[in-house]
Amino acid sequence: MQEMITTYSIGEVAEKFGLSLPTIRYYDKEGLIPNLNKNEAGVRRFTDENVGSLQMIECLKNAGMPIRDIKQFMQWTLEGDASLDKRYQMFQELRVSVLKQMEAMQNTLNTIDFKCKYYGKATEDGTEKYVKEEMHLERP
Amino acid sequence: MQEMITTYSIGEVAEKFGLSLPTIRYYDKEGLIPNLNKNEAGVRRFTDENVGSLQMIECLKNAGMPIRDIKQFMQWTLEGDASLDKRYQMFQELRVSVLKQMEAMQNTLNTIDFKCKYYGKATEDGTEKYVKEEMHLERP
DNA sequence: CAAATACCTAAACCTAACTTTAGGTTAAGC
DNA sequence: GCTTAACCTAAAGTTAGGTTTAGGTATTTG
Numbered sequence: 496m497q498e499m500i501t502t503y504s505i506g507e508v509a510e511k512f513g514l515s516l517p518t519i520r521y522y523d524k525e526g527l528i529p530n531l532n533k534n535e536a537g538v539r540r541f542t543d544e545n546v547g548s549l550q551m552i553e554c555l556k557n558a559g560m561p562i563r564d565i566k567q568f569m570q571w572t573l574e575g576d577a578s579l580d581k582r583y584q585m586f587q588e589l590r591v592s593v594l595k596q597m598e599a600m601q602n603t604l605n606t607i608d609f610k611c612k613y614y615g616k617a618t619e620d621g622t623e624k625y626v627k628e629e630m631h632l633e634r635p
Numbered sequence: 636m637q638e639m640i641t642t643y644s645i646g647e648v649a650e651k652f653g654l655s656l657p658t659i660r661y662y663d664k665e666g667l668i669p670n671l672n673k674n675e676a677g678v679r680r681f682t683d684e685n686v687g688s689l690q691m692i693e694c695l696k697n698a699g700m701p702i703r704d705i706k707q708f709m710q711w712t713l714e715g716d717a718s719l720d721k722r723y724q725m726f727q728e729l730r731v732s733v734l735k736q737m738e739a740m741q742n743t744l745n746t747i748d749f750k751c752k753y754y755g756k757a758t759e760d761g762t763e764k765y766v767k768e769e770m771h772l773e774r775p
Numbered sequence: 776c777a778a779a780t781a782c783c784t785a786a787a788c789c790t791a792a793c794t795t796t797a798g799g800t801t802a803a804g805c
Numbered sequence: 806g807c808t809t810a811a812c813c814t815a816a817a818g819t820t821a822g823g824t825t826t827a828g829g830t831a832t833t834t835g
Contacts, residue, residue: 506811516812517794525792536801538812557743562792576762583754590747593740600737603697607730614723622716646781656782657824676831678782702822780833788825795818803810 502540512549519549526566527552529573558593609634642680652689659689666706667692669713698733749774 509516523531523539528548533539541549548569555565568585571578609630616626649656663671663679668688673679681689688709695705708725711718749770756766 504811515794518792520813521793533813536812537814538801554743554746557739558747576757576764579754579758579761579763583751583758586747586750586754590744590751593744593747597737597740597744599697600733600740603694604730604733604737606694607698607726607733610726611723611730614719614726617716618719618723621719623719624716644781655824658822660783661823673783676782677784678831776835778834781831783830784828786826789823791821793819796816798814800813801811803808805806805808 505539508541645679648681
């Protein structure tokens with residue numbers, strides 16, 4: 496009896512993640528997708544595990560992690576339980592980094608919100624002149 | 636009677652913003668710092684206005700805006716009130732963009748938080764084996 | 776006055792993360 | 806059996822955002 500394993504083509508996966516085909520091939524070449532296999536014809540077939548790797552790649556990219564470090568992480572997963580500590584530490588550090596980024600982003604948003612108000616009034620007035628002095632009190 | 640205007644050297648400004656000297660010179664060359672002048676000896680002297688531009692550059696960079704667009708904005712400020720609409724629109728679009736980025740960042744953080752818990756338990760157990768099946772229910 | 780410090784320019788160089796190009800294989804539909 | 810679509814590789818090219826290099830000036834300090 497045979498187990499039927501569903502796999503996906505690179506096109507399907509590219510569609511799913513909104514990535515280009517060359518980008519996915521590049522990730523593969525860089526070792527970011529462990530255990531990704533090709534069929535007899537040399538065509539990549541993505542298992543659910545491989546799709547999961549891509550999901551994680553997207554997450555780590557979003558966290559600002561460079562490709563080289565994502566690769567490192569993926570290589571660790573191949574080492575199994577021996578690398579659990581390293582992976583744990585990585586995620587803890589990443590967490591701190593992301594929290595910092597969110598804080599910075601919040602400050603940025605505050606400044607932008609202020610500027611929206613500022614330019615809102617300025618466009619109403621048709622000039623920056625009045626709002627410039629008026630709001631300088633709020634933001635020196 | 637003379638007005639005394641306090642200015643800063645590129646070194647002081649670099650220090651203040653944690654930027655390298657070449658980076659600031661590069662911003663200047665790219666036209667990101669309107670009205671930045673040099674003294675008789677050809678040395679840049681930063682006024683408070685110039686420092687303010689750098690502050691804004693840092694904000695816009697943080698919002699993910701490319702140098703070319705920051706330059707555009709700075710050129711608009713030189714055009715005065717005629718460009719108020721454009722600047723207002725820019726900040727409104729930027730606001731939306733930043734909100735999206737913060738949402739994405741929050742999702743990323745959630746995934747990372749999950750992974751921290753996951754690897755926390757795994758390192759306790761000394762193996763991923765148990766936690767893998769156990770937590771698969773939470774995150775399929 | 777010598778030497779260290781702080782600045783200057785122009786131009787070349789660098790890195791990350793892709794993208795493009797060129798040429799080739801395979802499978803499905805008509 | 807031919808064409809079209811979807812895949813493949815290797816290698817070169819691209820872009821952003823700086824950094825480095827090389828050579829020079831101006832000012833302060835021992």
